[in-house]
Amino acid sequence: MSNGQLLIIGGNAAGMSAASQARRANPDIDITVVEQSPYISTAHCGLPYYISGEIKDINSLTARTKEYFEDKRNVKVLTMTKALRIVSSSKSVETLDLRSGTKAALSYSRLIIAAGGDVVQPYSGKYIFSLRNTQDGLSLKKFIDSSHPMNAAVIGGGMIGLEMASSFRKLGMKVTVFEGSPAILPGFDTEISAPVERYLAGHDIKIIKSKASASDSASGGVDVSAGGRSHHYDMALIALGTKAAAQLAGAAGCELGAAGGVRTNLKMQTSIPSIYAAGDCIEVKNLISGKNVYIPLGTTANKTGRVAGINAAGGDAVFHGIIASAAGNILNMTVARTGLSEEEAGDGFGEIASVVSESASRADYYPGGSKITSKLIFSKTSGQLLGAQMMGKEGVAKRIDILAVCIQQKMKLRDIAGLDLTYAPPEAPVWDPVLKAVNTALLKLRK
Amino acid sequence: MSNGQLLIIGGNAAGMSAASQARRANPDIDITVVEQSPYISTAHCGLPYYISGEIKDINSLTARTKEYFEDKRNVKVLTMTKALRIVSSSKSVETLDLRSGTKAALSYSRLIIAAGGDVVQPYSGKYIFSLRNTQDGLSLKKFIDSSHPMNAAVIGGGMIGLEMASSFRKLGMKVTVFEGSPAILPGFDTEISAPVERYLAGHDIKIIKSKASASDSASGGVDVSAGGRSHHYDMALIALGTKAAAQLAGAAGCELGAAGGVRTNLKMQTSIPSIYAAGDCIEVKNLISGKNVYIPLGTTANKTGRVAGINAAGGDAVFHGIIASAAGNILNMTVARTGLSEEEAGDGFGEIASVVSESASRADYYPGGSKITSKLIFSKTSGQLLGAQMMGKEGVAKRIDILAVCIQQKMKLRDIAGLDLTYAPPEAPVWDPVLKAVNTALLKLRK
Structure with missing residues (x-):
């Protein structure tokens, strides 16, 4: 496939790893990346540290720029371009240029879907935020810098919720975390999550074990309703997890798995042989339990992107699975x-x-x-x-x-x-x- | 062997690990440790940090005291008691009380030799030091505190030599390291040892690649002779490595290996079945090369002591070998x-x-x-x-x-x-x- 056309949907960890590795594996192939946001190749795991002010410049989270990919790797990068539909019969993707409103059809010989994940976001409002991508980070930082919130609710006590609670606390806010299940930090047992909870309490982060909903308050700020009571905060962050952005793949006929992500083989090939998938839109095998799981992490996105890129460009690589290794940092405590x-x-x-x-x-x-x-x-x-x-x-x-x-x-x-x-x-x-x-x-x- | 007598020669990492584990494996056995120095259970790897002043109290290097072993573990500890001779035919050890000058014969049903290592010390003098044990540490610290040396020679550029050079430098001394082989840090390749050398040079530690000898100077301090030139320093530390203290075992008839240490099987048993050996006096198998090697390290001493103790007390444990994992810290740089x-x-x-x-x-x-x-x-x-x-x-x-x-x-x-x-x-x-x-x-x- 020396003159093939590789199209990649998604320009973050998985998509840009795929692009880099495809180019390394095949100097002749045409490679195009479409990315719906203005940003590519961003380390989203750094966003909590941008919010806390430990990282001053959000651009430092960009591992490589569009110009780098175009000039040094000969990879065409179309930002602000949304993939609307995959037509696998004609091997083309219908796209929408979000700046001009123009639609186009991009044909491919091989396609990699690296569409990422969507945050679970049941509540929205002017004072309600989530943190999935660069735009989210910029909006939240802008709000904090201009409105100087004094207190914040975090809905969801998983790793991201606690990292964000930690960022808010570092900024001097009073922070309350709402967790709907009996323990914070799903994936950890209580022998670890309980001392983490005590550590948070010792650092003035309040934990309320209750399902919670949030809505903008008439007087400004947010009303959080939990356990029959209403609490008022200057802002709320929703951290209820991520779902695979698997709609595009599903609609194209790619098989999805029980965990909700796109299914692939060890070469990151979907059930349609010309279509590969990688990153937060796929599910992966847990090598210890043998079960397919949905655990969106930057490490896995990089690895699966790499393997998808190599194979889609005609090389040979495999990804066997994960064992759910993960770390987070909460007020200088690593878990x-x-x-x-x-x-x-x-x-x-x-x-x-x-x-x-x-x-x-x-x-x-x-x-x-x-x-x-x-x-x-x-x-x-x-x-x-x-x-x-x-x-x-x-x-x-x-x-x-x-x-x-x-x-x-x-x-x-x-x-x-x-x-x-x-x-x-x-x-x-x-x-x-x-x-x-x-x-x-x-x-x-x-x- | 519920009423057996376990005798252990040597009261540091290997010997005291053996004593602890033997007691755990067998509550009824008599356990006696003989140690020629006044000190037991000392973390010798901490000595460079005691010399530098980062660790203030040398007693903090003692993991457990004689009283702890006697009161809590029912282990008899005879300090200042030197083992002179093992008589394997009568299962007894001739000892000398260094305080009273009294000789005694201690009988055993099982013996563990954890006699440690001896520093290679070809030069001696009032201003010439080595650093193997607590006594060495105390002597050196006392000299530094009373004589305020301004410059020091370290003869030997291995890990201990460089850690000590680092300690002297932290105290403000001018330091010169003499290394007889073409590169410092034996066991490392030049891609690592060369940048370490540059790092040392950048921190005012001079390296001279030459074999060196040292002797007290007539005018006080030390003359170091290297490459036909003579250099004068206020003091010298000899760090030319360690040899297995295997004389006692060898004289008793235990087989020694080509690397100079006592040979053992996986249970840490010597060629005489009632005699075990552990720690810096033995050689161990490198699991990658398959060869027997002499690499005296605290980690191995603890592990082999543990296994010797369990087996000598009637339990069941094995030690397969090492892969020569080692780390050192030189002026806050880890190698x-x-x-x-x-x-x-x-x-x-x-x-x-x-x-x-x-x-x-x-x-x-x-x-x-x-x-x-x-x-x-x-x-x-x-x-x-x-x-x-x-x-x-x-x-x-x-x-x-x-x-x-x-x-x-x-x-x-x-x-x-x-x-x-x-x-x-x-x-x-x-x-x-x-x-x-x-x-x-x-x-x-x-x-």
């Missing part, structure tokens, strides 16, 4: 997880057990360290490590990654205990928290 | 390695290749990050990752540990590239330095 939570580990692994342990991030005698709390989830039947969760002020995310390798490799606790990990007093105790947690688990395993 | 260096990877893996890459420790747009330089060593024939080396100001040691798991699991580059690692802007870019390095290696693999 991270990988593998299965105890709740998720219910089926197929025999008797499940878990241990919680505490350890120091540095050698006990070395100044400046802090406490790391770890939970390990494992099969008592086989000894296989299934999941890990940690919280702490330093050295958490990459320790979760050490365990992520163990989990992805389906290692047993006794083999993990034998790992040769580094020790340097400023960075780790002689028994690293990872090994200490595993040794604690082994004691329970032997009982 | 770490795992697996085989390119030089070590010569045999048995087909064609060897390596790549060097640079990456940021945090998301590019997030403030405060720093550069990480990585080198990966791999087999071009099989794609197996064989070794990794990194340097950087943050996030280095635990990233080396991520790769240590991969290497210990004998993973191939393409499988490592598929690992699901975490991403949080304050702690990692979306493509973690680990994955970026692996992707760079994959490009070379495919050529």
Whole structure:
């Protein structure tokens, strides 16, 4: 396909990774990206830090510009261009130029759908915000800078909700988080989410465990209704999660999965062979549970985009799946997880057990360290490590990654205990928290 | 062996780990530790930070006291007691009380030799120091505090030499390191050791590549002779490495290995079944090269002590070996390695290749990050990752540990590239330095 036409719908992590890798795999192919916003290649995970002011310039979140892609990679980038419809029979995509209102039909030999995710946004109003993309970030920042809100509601206590609560708190606002389920941080077990909740409370972030709805208040600001009571705030942020933007793919005839995302094979090919999909619009396989899941993350978007780009351009690459490794930073406390939570580990692994342990991030005698709390989830039947969760002020995310390798490799606790990990007093105790947690688990395993 | 007598020679990392684990495995056994110094259970890796003043109280390096072991663990601890001779035929050890000069014979049913290592110390004098144990640390600190040396020579540019050079520099001294081989940091390849050398030079630590000898100067201080020239310093530290203290074991008839340490099986049993050995006096198997090596490290001492203790007390544990994971901190720069260096990877893996890459420790747009330089060593024939080396100001040691798991699991580059690692802007870019390095290696693999 040296003279093929590769069309990519979506110009963020997955779409632009695909474009870069397609160009690397094939110098001759025509590559066009259509993106409905004015922005491409933006690190959305940085937005909470732009809101908090830690990152001053939102442009710094742009990994590579349109000009870079056009000049250096020979990739045509059409921003403010919405893909309206995929006509797979004629291999073309109907587009709308949002500036001029002009429609066009772009033909392709291979198509990559990297349409991203849509925020769940049941409430809207002048004082109600969400945070999915650069435009959302700019609107919210503009509102904060001009209206100086003193208090904010965050509806949804997942990682993004808590990162945003943290950003608001850093700006000096009073913050209340509404969480409809019994615990914050879905995907974490209560041994970690409960101390995080206490940490938030200790830093003046209030948590109300109740489903909540929001609407603009007649007097300005927002009324949040929860548990039969009404609360008033200067603003509200909705952080109820993301759904796969799979409509376009579905309408084109691509098979969708039970988790709501586009289904692909290991080459990121949809059920229509000329159409690939990647990023937040697809579902992926959890390699530990074997189940397809919808977990939209920047890491997965980059990896699946890369694989889709290589294959669509005639190369050869595979993406096997994820193990749900994720980290977030909440008021300088890192919370991270990988593998299965105890709740998720219910089926197929025999008797499940878990241990919680505490350890120091540095050698006990070395100044400046802090406490790391770890939970390990494992099969008592086989000894296989299934999941890990940690919280702490330093050295958490990459320790979760050490365990992520163990989990992805389906290692047993006794083999993990034998790992040769580094020790340097400023960075780790002689028994690293990872090994200490595993040794604690082994004691329970032997009982 | 409920009424057995376990005798342990050596009261530091390996010996006291053995004592603790033996007690856990067997509540009834008699356990006695003999230690020739007045100190037990000391984290010697913390000594450079005691010298620099970052750790104020040398007692904080003592993980557990003699009283703790005697009162809480029912372990008898005889300090200032030197083991003179093991008589394996009568299962007894001849000891000398260094305080009273009294000799005694202690009988055992099982013996653990955890005699540690001896520093290579070809030069001695009033102004010449080494740093192996608490006594060394106290002597050196006392000299510095009373004599206020303005300049120091460090003879030996390995990790300990450089950590001590760093400590002296932090105290404001002028420091010169003498290294007899062409590069500092044995075990690292020049792609890492050369930038470390530049970093040291940039922080006013001079490196002279020459074998050196030292002797007290007639006028006070030290004369260091190197390359036909004589240099004068207020003091010198000898850091030429450590040898296994294997004399006692060897004289008792325990088999020693080619690397100079006591040989053991996976249960840490020597060639005499009632005698176990652990810690810096043994040699261990490098699980990647398959060769026996002498690499004295606190991590290995703790692990082998643990296994020796469990087995000697009638339990069941194994220690398979090491992959030479090690980290050090030199003027706030972490240098770490795992697996085989390119030089070590010569045999048995087909064609060897390596790549060097640079990456940021945090998301590019997030403030405060720093550069990480990585080198990966791999087999071009099989794609197996064989070794990794990194340097950087943050996030280095635990990233080396991520790769240590991969290497210990004998993973191939393409499988490592598929690992699901975490991403949080304050702690990692979306493509973690680990994955970026692996992707760079994959490009070379495919050529």
